[in-house]
Amino acid sequence: MVFHPPAWVPQLPEIPDSITVGEFLSNERHGRYNLDLSRSPYTCGLTGKTYTARDVVDRTECIARSLARRLRFDPHDGTEWDRVVCLFSLNTIDYIPLTHAIHRLNGIVTPASAASSVAELQQQLRSSRASAIFTSIPLLGTALEAARAVKIPEEAIFILPLPPSETREVQVTGVVPPSIDDLVAEGRTLPAVKPLSWTKGQGARQVAYLCYSSGTSGLPKAVKISHFNIIANILQIAAFEGSTRKQRGVKTQVNLGVLPLGHIYGLTVIALASQYRGDEVIILPRFNLGTFLDSVEKFKIERLYLVPPIIIQMMNNEEACRRRDLTSVRSVYSGAAPLGAELIRSYLKRYPEVAITQSYGLTEASPMVVITSEVDGLVGSSGSVIPGTKIKLVDVKGKEVTSHETRGELLVQSPSVVLGYFENEKATAETFVWDDDGRWLKTGDEVLVRKSSLGHEHLVVVDRIKELIKVKGHQVAPAELEAHLMAHPFVSDCAVIPVPHPRADEVPKAFVVKSNEAPLDDKETALTLSQHVKEHKARYKWLTGGVAFLDVIPKSPSGKILRRTLKDQEKQRLSSIKAKI
Structure with a gap:
């Protein structure tokens, strides 16, 4: 069963296939907002x-x-x-x-x-x-x-x-x-x-960006992203959000640009899409909570493009946030990693006037696949399919999912799906597959489709298929346990990984950064957090692997938890223990 954008989503306009990204954004021939009426596209948040x-x-x-x-x-x-x-x-x-x-x-x-x-x-x-x-x-x-x-x-x-x-x-x-x-x-x-x-179609054949990604699995790969791919995704984002912006009377707005522009999220979603729509991006060289908050106040930033770790910092530093005037913020847009339902509810409780939205994408899709509408929210979902995109889900037996609330690996078909991996034919053949309906991107993510209260289909990302923890035949999503732990006042940040177990194959283990409210005694804190999970989750989801404490959770610049790093550290710890026996 193929899932499509909601009925209210407008059709995707024609995508120019014979120009560069720069040419697409340098004039108004392809729908770009009037250059003379646009805000200044890029402003330094430190100097102005x-x-x-x-x-x-x-x-x-x-x-x-x-x-x-x-x-x-x-x-x-x-x-x-x-x-x-x-x-x-x-x-x-x-x-x-x-x-x-x-x-x-x-x-x-x-x-x-x-x-x-x-x-x-x-x-x-x-x-x-x-x-x-x-x-x-x-x-x-x-x-x-x-x-x-x-x-x-x-x-x-x-x-x-x-x-x-x-x-x-x-x-x-x-x-x-x-x-x-x-x-x-x-x-x-x-x-x-x-x-x-350029000849006809050259923009669809020619590489614009060679971005490095871990792909749907394995070591980093060079992703060949064409000019057409990027232009398509800009138009998809603009079309999906255009009706909401019009409904809210937003012609242009001021956006935050603190996430790395070298990451596909910062590049396409924040910078290039903003330039196309005549928005202004307040550029910060790197994230610092103080300068971030100062910039919001000084430049009256209306949309915060963030990742979950920054939202966590905001929630953990309530006093610093209260000292600034953040009333200009109309919406928060979170991407690059899942944002837990508990964290969303906590944020909305503190800032009820702000719309908080998520999106899902990956470098191989340039990157956006689904986006949350500000007027059709569903806590825990990543949003609805954007125009020009089709998705389908395949279960563990290789059969297409045909119903809501049923898990499966996400496959994507879109004009923004990239050309493939540079000089890696094996990975390209494994990730970009063909069937009677055409070429599909295998994402390696387990998802399900759920309807919102308005009846529109939303995508809920469960977790990376290769990161799911197998406990006696049950699948445990690390992201679910992480979101639950983040709701506890003793937790500032956390990550969950599988560790080997003699009777259950694998069991969850939590790595936690303690908050200022947590007891000094690690054993007491670990016992409290384990009990927190036991009281709310099924037995196979309990933290049987234990709770360990770190000063910081290893993450990529875009905010994704580097679980591989934690797994390697755990392997070394276990090897060291065995060597001493």
């Missing part, structure tokens, strides 16, 4: 420095001219793989204009996590075939070391400027590479780059 929509178009062109000369990038020679540029930087207001400039030169952008080590960055530079790097001063040492290892010359390294407060304590030795402002100034003196002349 900003560019108008037309400034962004101008800076894009100047950067492209300068890079064409410095890197000898001829957009009409060779292929896009001859012009791969890595962005290894904290968030800046020039991050997105730079991506447009690289696409203006018929190149590919490969964003790297600002948390990457030298070895991780080196691997990405080598596997992506990058020939240049843009970085920021705090990350320059890592960038230089990784570049030397893969023989990228220093003249192909450039700086994205950050506010002074982010670089004041950084010690830089040697010559600092040219900045993006140097390139803009130089570009004003250079002739225009010859326009691209």
Whole structure:
């Protein structure tokens, strides 16, 4: 059974397939909000420095001219793989204009996590075939070391400027590479780059971004995302949310841009979709609770794009939130990881006037698949299918699910589903499958479909199939137990993983960061939390594996729990115990 968008969702407009993402956003021919009426797309939340929509178009062109000369990038020679540029930087207001400039030169952008080590960055530079790097001063040492290892010359390294407060304590030795402002100034003196002349459908075939993802399983893979994929997802997001914005009288709004722009959530959902709709994004280089709250108050931010760890921090720092005027916030949009029902209810109890919505997506879908409507909420769901998208569920026996409230692996069909994995045919064949209805993306996530009070179908994400804990034949979703534990006042943050058990194969074990309200005695706290689960959950869901305490739960920059790290640590602990026996 195939599930479709709700009846109220408008049809997806025609998706242009022969232009770059930058061209799509630089004029109004494809529905982009009027450039002269738009808010300034990108504003620094620390300094207030900003560019108008037309400034962004101008800076894009100047950067492209300068890079064409410095890197000898001829957009009409060779292929896009001859012009791969890595962005290894904290968030800046020039991050997105730079991506447009690289696409203006018929190149590919490969964003790297600002948390990457030298070895991780080196691997990405080598596997992506990058020939240049843009970085920021705090990350320059890592960038230089990784570049030397893969023989990228220093003249192909450039700086994205950050506010002074982010670089004041950084010690830089040697010559600092040219900045993006140097390139803009130089570009004003250079002739225009010859326009691209793409053939019909080239935007659907050509890679725009090479983003690294763990995929639906396994080690990180390079995801080939086309210009068409990104443009499609922007249009899908705009169409789905357009009716609600119109109903609420919202033409343009101010959004928060603290999540990494190098992550597909920050890139497409926050930055590019906002630019298309004429919104303003307040850019923060990284998350800090104080500067985040200050920015909301100063710039009257209306929508907070967040991940669950930030929402948890807000709930755990009530006094800091009360000291700021947060009344401008109209909605909270949470993505990248599931947001537990208990946490949602706690947030709404404190901020009842705010609409809190979730979404579900993945890099392989560019990323959005479902989004919550502000006027059709269902606590615990990730939302409804967006226009142009079809989904189906397949159970453990390989049969299609044909009813609501029945679990199955999620498969997705959408114009935003990517081309595949770069130089990994095996993973591509396993993840992108064909049947009589066409090509489907296997997500590796177990979900179910549930109806809201208004009768519309919503997607409820249960958990990663490979992360489900098997207890005597029963399946236990770590996310369910994590959400339940987060509702307890002794818990600031937590994660649940499977650990081996002689009679039950696996059992749940919780790793907890204690709140200030928790007793100092770990045994007392562990006993209380175990009892908390026993009183509300079935026996097979009890924390039979125990409760351990950490200073911090390991997470990715986008907020996903790194359960693999916890599992490895647990294996080492058990091995150490066995060695002593």
